[in-house]
Amino acid sequence: GEDVEQSLFLSVREGDSSVINCTYTDSSSTYLYWYKQEPGAGLQLLTYIFSNMDMKQDQRLTVLLNKKDKHLSLRIADTQTGDSAIYFCAERDSGNTPLVFGKGTRLSVIA
Amino acid sequence: KAGVTQTPRYLIKTRGQQVTLSCSPISGHRSVSWYQQTPGQGLQFLFEYFSETQRNKGNFPGRFSGRQFSNSRSEMNVSTLELGDSALYLCASSKEGAVDTEAFFGQGTRLTVV
Numbered sequence: 001g002e003d004v005e006q007s008l009f010l011s012v013r014e015g016d017s018s019v020i021n022c023t024y025t026d027s028s029s030t031y032l033y034w035y036k037q038e039p040g041a042g043l044q045l046l047t048y049i050f051s052n053m054d055m056k057q058d059q060r061l062t063v064l065l066n067k068k069d070k071h072l073s074l075r076i077a078d079t080q081t082g083d084s085a086i087y088f089c090a091e092r093d094s095g096n097t098p099l100v101f102g103k104g105t106r107l108s109v110i111a
Numbered sequence: 112k113a114g115v116t117q118t119p120r121y122l123i124k125t126r127g128q129q130v131t132l133s134c135s136p137i138s139g140h141r142s143v144s145w146y147q148q149t150p151g152q153g154l155q156f157l158f159e160y161f162s163e164t165q166r167n168k169g170n171f172p173g174r175f176s177g178r179q180f181s182n183s184r185s186e187m188n189v190s191t192l193e194l195g196d197s198a199l200y201l202c203a204s205s206k207e208g209a210v211d212t213e214a215f216f217g218q219g220t221r222l223t224v225v
Contacts, residue, residue: 035216040218041218041219042115042117042201042216042217042218042219043201043203043216044216045213045214045215045216048213088154096161096166096167097167098144098156098159098167098169099144099146099154099156099203099214100156101146101153101154102153103153104153104154
């Protein structure tokens with residue numbers, strides 16, 4: 001079945017760049033997403049990328065997609081303490097299919 | 112515009128009881144999905160409703176059920192609660208036909224079964 005894998009923890013210093021990685025198995029994944037979850041809150045969509053794209057940049061966020069290796073990454077430039085949260089990678093085949101999530105990467109930002 | 116609203120935010124129930132959770136999607140969104148989030152299993156898909164019909168279903172036992180009303184509001188029900196049902200239940204709404212197919216999540220209902 002479909003599977004999405006992420007490393008569980010990442011710790012960075014404030015001001016550095018963070019890179020969160022994700023791999024997925026479903027070759028028919030059409031949409032790939034990054035969500036952020038802060039303590040006690042639901043999931044907030046950060047950004048998404050279509051499978052026919054290699055890169056997407058949105059302010060401090062850069063998403064890179066290597067479709068051949070089924071590898072997705074999220075780079076956060078100039079990481080701030082407010083970026084401390086759990087980041088989920090997710091994929092879906094189409095707008096009508098469920099999101100499949102990774103288990104999340106807990107990002108800790110050290111001041 | 113108002114976001115996805117889930118009620119209640121917190122619930123404590125006893126084993127064997129049943130519970131109903133509610134989700135009001137963003138106005139104009141016709142698709143509502145439910146997810147269970149636990150520390151061990153992460154986020155797992157329960158089911159999705161679109162125009163009052165269940166369109167997708169995850170691998171959960173029949174104790175988990177849901178429905179959607181004509182105003183797109185959705186409820187999920189869990190009968191004969193077990194300790195392992197303790198989790199954060201998240202609801203997401205989507206606008207059918209949207210180019211970006213974004214799913215917007217509510218803050219969740221935290222269910223504790225004792």
